[in-house]
Amino acid sequence: MNTAPATEIKEDPIYKLNRDYLLNFTTDAARRIEAMRSSEALDVLEEQPAHVLARVFERLNPGAADNLLKQLPEAVATELLKTIDIRSGSALLSRCPQERREALLARMDKGIAKEYASLLEYPEDSAGRIMQPHVVAFNQSVTVDAAISQIKRRKVSSLHHLLLLDDNLRLVGSVDIQRIALADGHETLASLSSPVKAVVQSLDPREDVVAKMEKHRVDAIPVVDMDNRILGVIEGQNLIDALRENLASDMQTMVGASKDERALSSSVFAVKRRHPWLQINLLTAFLAAAVVGAFEGIITKYTALAILLPIAAGQSGNAGAQALAVTMRGLTLREISMRHWLRVMLKECGAGLLNGLGIAITCSAGIYLWSRSFGLALVMALAMIVSMTIAGVSGAVVPILLKRFGMDPAQSSSIVLTTVTDIAGFMSFLGIATLLSPLLEAG
Amino acid sequence: MNTAPATEIKEDPIYKLNRDYLLNFTTDAARRIEAMRSSEALDVLEEQPAHVLARVFERLNPGAADNLLKQLPEAVATELLKTIDIRSGSALLSRCPQERREALLARMDKGIAKEYASLLEYPEDSAGRIMQPHVVAFNQSVTVDAAISQIKRRKVSSLHHLLLLDDNLRLVGSVDIQRIALADGHETLASLSSPVKAVVQSLDPREDVVAKMEKHRVDAIPVVDMDNRILGVIEGQNLIDALRENLASDMQTMVGASKDERALSSSVFAVKRRHPWLQINLLTAFLAAAVVGAFEGIITKYTALAILLPIAAGQSGNAGAQALAVTMRGLTLREISMRHWLRVMLKECGAGLLNGLGIAITCSAGIYLWSRSFGLALVMALAMIVSMTIAGVSGAVVPILLKRFGMDPAQSSSIVLTTVTDIAGFMSFLGIATLLSPLLEAG
Structure with missing residues (x-):
């Protein structure tokens, strides 16, 4: 078995004295080396065996250590990294320029290189990836x-x-x-x-x-x-x-796209992350369809109702999205916390009601012009007021509730909300139409 | 007319000498005053007439000037502010603690106080409101x-x-x-x-x-x-x-809510800002309704189509919203620019197609179970593939186009997009149903 150290130990008394100092008063020596010009420091360190270098590098401040590691001959640096405690070594390597790091890893045995590589692999969007390795x-x-x-x-x-x-x-x-x-x-x-x-x-x-x-x-x-x-x-x-x-x-x-998707990610990556939420959305869409289905009778009788369904759902959907965006912003910027839920809800209730009234007027006017049916216009006006109020309140409540139950209020709040506003829109429109169907007859 | 200066000029030779120095070598004197302890500086300045103070304060660095202004007797400070160039004065006042500022303004003539107040009034969300006035x-x-x-x-x-x-x-x-x-x-x-x-x-x-x-x-x-x-x-x-x-x-x-609305803004404020966009959304909803109206014939024949409309629009709406969010993020973070439009569009086209295929399978299976109509299931499957592909492409194209035409890509992109996806959803679903209506008959 060959036990000779890779770096030959010079038995020159000066190096021996240096080595004794480096080994026995490492902390003190490290402070002195940090204070040297790097050429001087290299003179002192270059000829020392790896176990001495390892002791010293475990004590050198990162800036000085990084600087010296860059300038040590590759063979010496590799020996140092093989000998030094692997976590100190990986801290050194992680702050090393990429080229140099790869060159050093390439010189090591596969086993240890692999161990280092796994310690150095910071996942996308982790602190390790975004940090600046040059520290003072x-x-x-x-x-x-x-x-x-x-x-x-x-x-x-x-x-x-x-x-x-x-x-x-x-x-x-x-x-x-x-x-x-x-x-x-x-x-x-x-x-x-x-x-x-x-x-x-x-x-x-x-x-x-x-x-x-x-x-x-x-x-x-x-x-x-x-x-x-x-x-x-x-x-x-x-x-x-x-x-x-x-x-x-x-x-x-x-909207159920993942945080790590970028505009130029591949289509397949996008589908993998988005698809599950689309399937969940499908379930909720079936729910909305079931609501419409429950009113099949009246739709068969008055096809105009089917034609106006997109308006009922669209307006409440948009009113809800506005309330959601404003509430989310408040939560994100910590302008509001849980204890404001009632104030936010009342505000959105008021805003929904007022917006509903405004939309009711123009919308029912439009419908009257189109259908000449007073009943249909009235049904839509009432539905707008009811559904936009519900939508406003829901837009405020959904993210607050998600947060209350320890979930990320951003996570798919838009999908949850759309379900609520769709159902609110359909139910109020078709429900009111059923209640007031004699008026539709008259129209 | 009373032209006597408000601060009495001491004719003590030292003050006179100081005054000559301050007036004739103001820049040099300002450097010296900055270097003094503030008690010394106050000794030198306090007894000088306002026009001398004004000259000096127009040359003092902000830190020193702010510090001295705080310590000058209120009467002297007020005289100074009345005499100094109003813009230099308003820079001084804007960096002054609020209480002191109000006290000084209260002592001035109404006219000049008003002029200062108007210069000091920074609108909400302006740089003046968010800046830190203590500068070095x-x-x-x-x-x-x-x-x-x-x-x-x-x-x-x-x-x-x-x-x-x-x-x-x-x-x-x-x-x-x-x-x-x-x-x-x-x-x-x-x-x-x-x-x-x-x-x-x-x-x-x-x-x-x-x-x-x-x-x-x-x-x-x-x-x-x-x-x-x-x-x-x-x-x-x-x-x-x-x-x-x-x-x-x-x-x-x-979603057409304004930037300056906060979660705890009043309902009336919210309505004022949001309502115009809701009215615009109403117009687009009428457009979507018109599309459905164009297919009145087939809806009257097959009420099931009306029941399934929410699914057709909902899925394409969500797929579009995902594409929009990812593209918007790319534009906001400058990960993409205009010249990437084709790549982004192709990506979203691919993602829309793949997502459409996946949703087509589960959705048509669900519809077949509900209706036992092979024709209806096929119509929905095809509609999903077509409309989700269109939705994906639109989600990418809408913000890029808005930006291309010099508009803020965020501004109401969601409202524009919903219109597109609603119409795509309805048109593909009802259009394909019309084309394949013999199959619906058979179902």
Whole structure:
């Protein structure tokens, strides 16, 4: 069996001394390496065996570690990643440029490469996919001056917070860059630290990121792994994009299309996600048809009723959709909560009634002109008032009820509502027609 | 006529010397006053006549000016505001805490108070309403050290950019706070300046703010008046809130409710905004009814057709709404643009066809079970395939066409679409029934 280490150990006393220091005072050594120019740091590290490198990299702050990993010879970097604890290694790799990452994975044994790949695979729309992997993080014991000189060297382009880590690279706090600008140079970062209000894990879905951002009203969220090791940050445009996508996809869930469908997704993908809801919609359509069927007698007698059915259902459907959209917006923006249900309902009841009255006038006038039947016009007028009021109330109540029962109020609320408004429209129109059928006779 | 100044001029030589300096070297004096503690600055300014104060305040950076205005005796502040150029004055007042502003306005003559009030009245959802009036702005000739010591004194809580002004308080650039942290103390802010990519005026609507933010991908937008004088900044949570409200209100415009309606707006307000679209919807519903009316003959013969009408329209309506939501999201998030119209249309055509096939199977099975009529089941199956394909294509085409013709694709796209899908549903179902009526006979 060949047990010789892949990297040959130089027995030059300086390297030996360095190695002893790196192994026995790793935390201290890590701070010193972070403060070096990267060429100096590479000189110190390049010839060290992988197990020493692994110890050091488990202590280096992400910025310095990322920078050095990029510059280590591929062979050395691969050995390091094979030796280092796999979760520290995957944090390193996840922040690595894609090309470099692939080159390093290609050099590893299949087994370990596969293990890394599975840790690095963030699902679509997960926090890991939207995060920015270039983070600026420092050990909390570093002084302001040391941090500033490291930031200057790294030429970071836009920076609002520094993340603070403990000796095990766990996230322990953050410092607003403005506090750095105003602080004395010899203060430690720890003394300026504020707690991190919200973090997400790399596999958390985008909705959770947005929900935490909204709950804690922060404009940057660090992404960590299970051990609270920093993987990246979601902030600025990335966060804004996440928010926009999240809100825009609410429109999709309302009609039973899934959040992850995009305008240019394939037809097959679209069908897979939308079809189940269309089948459910079919069931509800049968229900609406059954309502019409219950009035078969009067329809057979007055075909005009069948012709006017689209108007009855269409107007209440639209009035309901308006009430739904406004209520959904209120829930989404937290302008209203559950306890406002009565106020919202009364408002929509009033709006439905007033809109119903207005539509009743023009609609029945139109019908009278067309049919010259006073009875038919009256039936439609009454049906409009009743069904549009019901539709308004339903538009407010459906999403509030969905939320009350712990469901996403966006999820298919539009499908549920259409059923309600269809049935309300048909039932009020045909029901009133049945009640007033003597008037239809006269018409 | 009484021309004596309201503030008595002390003829003490020191005040006179100060006054000469303030009047003749105003820009220079303003820089010095900004650098003073506010008690010192007040000592210098308090006893000066209003026209001198006005000259100086027209040159002071907003932070310093706001701070001093707050501490000046009310009588002096009122005189200052009466004397200063009204637009400089309204910029000062708009950044003033509300209570203080009202107290100062109450002390002025009605005429000038009214003029100020009209300049300060930002309409709902305008940039002026959502901006944060506490800005950190400096003359561009100030050094980094001087800026830092002023920021330290003012205890600003969260700060990402410094705005840079010329001697006339016009916005000329901005400096990222991180560049301040890394710069040498003696550099001028001008040497660190980057151009301001986007500004808005205080009366610009929220949509413009969001559009500029998206176009320039910035996370802070200064609000200026017509003379490019800074009134405030929209950034962080204010910007995010603007974005969210803007997106959420898209849902409302799709169904013809206005952007400015909130869940708790009054019923009357809701009716005013929604009713016109309901009347338009009524017209389109008459159109759909006319289509059904054209098939009166066959409906009279087979009442079952009337009963099944809700299914024909309901399914195509829902399929269309799904296509619309996904396409709208693509347009809103700029995932697609006009040139993708063919790809999107083909995708939705494919999705509509496949969904139509699936629904045709279950739907015709259901109808056969209910009616035992093979003909009726076949008619519905064919109608589903045709109408759901048309609905899918329309859902993609309607918003793209609205945008093509320079309209807001959100505006009432849902109302337009419902008309199309209703007519497609009725026409295909009743049309195919007419063509295949011998089969219905047999059923």
